[in-house]
Amino acid sequence: MSRTQTVDVHAHVDVPAIDKLVDGQAGLDAERAAQLATFGVESTARNIELATTSYQPFLTTPAARLGRMDAGGIDVQAVSVVPTLYHYWADEALAADLVAAANGHILDLVALEPRRLVGLATVSLQHAALAVDQLRRAFTAGMRGVQISTSVAGRELSDRSLDPFWAAAEELGAFVFIHPWGCSLGPRLATSYLGNIVGNPTETTLALTHLVFGAVFDRFPRLRVCGAHGGGYFPHYLGRADHAYQVRPESRTMSRPPSEYLDRIWVDSLVYEADILTALVKVLGAEHVVLGSDYPFDMGVLDPLDRLDAAGLPPADRDAIAGGTAARLLDLATKG
Template sequence: MNVDFHGHLAVPAADSLVDGEPGFAGELADERRTHAEVSLALNRAQLARLRPKLTDVAVRLVDMDAMGVDVQVVGPMPMHHPWAGPALAEDLASTVNEAVAAHCAQAPDRLAGLGTVPLQHPDLAVTHLRRCRELGLRGISVSTRVGGRELADPAHDPVWAAAQDLGALVFIHPWGCSLGERLAARYLGNTVGQPVETTLALSHLIFTGALDRFPRLRLVAAHGGGYLPTYIGRSDHAWHVRDDARGCERPPSEYLRRMWFDALVYTSAGLRHLVEAAGADRVVLGTDYPFDMGVDDPLRRLDAAGLDPADREAVAGRNAKELLGWG
């Protein structure tokens, strides 16, 4: 069984809830600062073109067949809106999670869902995390930061504790970039910015000791974990030589084997390195379906990496099946 851990779903009803809200206007202004107008126009055209793939189960299944994917993990298009107050956040989470559950219920033997929670309101987030599990969702998708707070901020500890206790997956998928205008040119806000955001989020979780506090938290990082697995040696060096970098119990590289990463790193050499750094049992397929920064040939790319057959089988589906509790 081949499992794609990285698919997206649009929820128009949730978009309608934020339309006209001042906080959403601010969110769009931030997006304009990190993307040139030509990139924003291309994004709008892409979303319009991809709407059937983002909403129609039948279209999704046809595309999965073409990719050789048996099961896809479907999460909402990142729509976390950390500016939303409690009432709106409640409506957004309920709307999104029920939509994901309904979408996956149309093909329960082929689709597994991830929901969303309002991390800016940790108590409410815990409530919705439990509701996600009641809806049959396997966990949640979160961005790399929550407004001005890092994921590793102790304010989020109740959410991570609940996720750990429930066995819920936490898929870290960047949405936006905090580096601003420096990345506005030539789509660098996505190409460079999103891997940077993931690298920062994971580094905070490691270096602050958050993963020591929650050793059974099941984290899955999109886009191969950003740049962290590639340059983890620098993190280890800092941990060894500087007292101020030693906020975690063990060298940072050891924590790579405490989380999972999707295989969306584009090159055979990159995938081989990811498997070497994290372990073949810590990598899952990921396509970023249906966006243009994703891939539609995940198995061909996996085969091109030339992994040991047992490692290839693990990445293609066995690891994801075990994470999902599938079959």
Template sequence: MSAAVRTVDVHAHVAVPAVDALIEKEPGLARQRQVDAASLGPESTAYNMRHIAELAPKLTDLDLRLAAMDRARVDVQVVTATPLPHAWADVELAGRIVAASNEGVAGFCAREPSRLVPVGTVALQHPGLAVEQLETAVREMGMRGVQISTAAGPGMELDDPALADFWAAAEELDAAVLIHPWGCTLGERLNAYYLFNSVGNPTETALALSRIVFSGLLERHPGLRIWSAHGGGYLAGYMVRADHAWEMRGDARTTRQRPSALLRRTFVDSLVYTPEQLRHLVASMGAGQVTLGSDHPFDMGVEDPVDRLLAAGFDQATTDAIRGGNAVRLLGDMPEPIGTRS
């Protein structure tokens, strides 16, 4: 690997206990937990409770995180809050949740600014508020962008006209928008074998990206920088079906360019596990659109993203792009290592 390229993991999470305390007694949280439990099923619900408890130190302890980064040969980690849905929150509570979350993420990263880069969140279910929160995160808090879910909330998809000002603001601010799913709206059909995540997450991402692509959002806002987790879900692996629909059906010919061409304007991470799948992802998306990602510290993530990248056997230019160069194109220049500032 080229020593001039810093290794950047764009997919990692931190817990914000202040948010947990803020919402613990809210009826909306109780209802969300009921929905999640029905979708997860009893075995996965119980497993998750044990797993999250075990993960707590890794989600909050800075020294443990830096040690894990060193073992993985990661120079810089892009940090977002643990993606739990708060679309049930009203405007007042949503404002407090986002403020606490973004302050928590920014404060955690400020403890090691040469190695941690903060990305915030917004209350997308309240579009006007989300624009204000995006502006605050980028202009006042120095965040590189925001993380959103695969829908703004019940009845509001990411291509909803109500979100037009949000997408325009993201383009104007040159802010990256990171799409990260939480479970799936297929509900109880996924209530066994952890299908909630293994099938649900990539399904939700594929749906969100499909609505973005077919809606013409990327043609209206060519400067938008959209990134999606877990290799872009299922869409990146099977975009040829979207292209076929666009070619054959008038109701799907909604854009000037093919869906695959528009999808290749977006970024994805490398979290697809095997060398064969990563090579397929790069062939589908292009070497310039794939970024290194670990999903630290969750069990559906990996502890060795660099080793998995090297195992794919790409040429040096492709390896360096995925390892760190594409992250700079997505999020801007990375912080300099300690001791290099003049």
């Protein structure tokens, strides 16, 4: 087996200080009501139970994190906040405090094990100018990327008001990890945990599609964007998008057919089954798939490397996915 450095780009951390900052805020009440409508009473209660009984040590205790990494053969984690902590409803003052708490916490965690952990920043994307400043500060402090959601306070990621953020991400060479929480389909998914099972990949699909059809990659051609959960359904039905580009004038909103933007898009390997991972590699190329576990949640996996190996890919492809590509995207060669 290859001795390549292994890198998990999809691993989360809790920031307890954020809960204190948002406690009692009207925006938090509205956010929780929306999440209850999407996930339903049973799944919401189960998530709360797991958060307090199963996840917490792995989200907050460095030794538990490193032990899980060792058990799974992971050399480096790219650490990002739990997606419930985005809070894009926050006003500018509160948003600044939330991001300062999140990024400070991640930087402190990374400082404990700088050879094994790398930080992905959080930004207040609902306030684009503030988000630019936060991203620049995060990179100055040593972070290598940023995690954002699939939409921002009712705006798609292609909204022109977000162009300053995309310009800064392009300039900095940031690894932009897109990770949803919840789904705009709302109550239609409020049973059987469909809010996650269907909702998460649906939201990622919509986000990547809006970036393409919204011509974000035309305006910022050097962006490096990664979709969580295998990019959702986006990679698997590009023929339909390409067909629309050819036959529907209103779909020709960018300079190239949709499939030709895959050179700017990466996805993680969290698709559970070897044949689906093989299909991803066929569409995107191994150099555009990176390892992801969704640490430490139950919809994630403890054995991302074993699942990668089960795909039986050529050694060079396997090594690229296991860590080679992520090391380049996160500039780990300069980390030490």
